[in-house]
Amino acid sequence: MHDDPYLLTRVCRTCFGRQTDDEYHFMMKCEKYKADRDSLYTSIIRSFPNFTTLTDKDIFLYMTAIDNAEIQTKVAKFIKDNVP
Numbered sequence: 001m002h003d004d005p006y007l008l009t010r011v012c013r014t015c016f017g018r019q020t021d022d023e024y025h026f027m028m029k030c031e032k033y034k035a036d037r038d039s040l041y042t043s044i045i046r047s048f049p050n051f052t053t054l055t056d057k058d059i060f061l062y063m064t065a066i067d068n069a070e071i072q073t074k075v076a077k078f079i080k081d082n083v084p
């Protein structure tokens with residue numbers, strides 16, 4: 001995921017340039033979006049209790065590939081509300 005030289009020039013301003021600002025960082029790691037991310041996770045857990053047992057990589061894959069309209073809508077709202 002981080003082998004692309006272009007990505008090395010994308011740094012997160014919120015994290016003071018210590019993190020590559022890619023889709024994974026935005027969806028999973030950036031502190032700036034933690035409150036909204038926690039809220040999203042809480043709402044997903046209501047539909048999918050095993051969500052808490054997934055690894056970060058699997059959570060990312062779940063949120064970006066899930067074939068469930070209700071969860072897709074929640075993930076889309078998180079993105080819409082937080083993309084700069």
Ligand SMILES: [Zn+2]
Nearest residue numbers: 012014015030
């Ligand atoms: Zn960040």
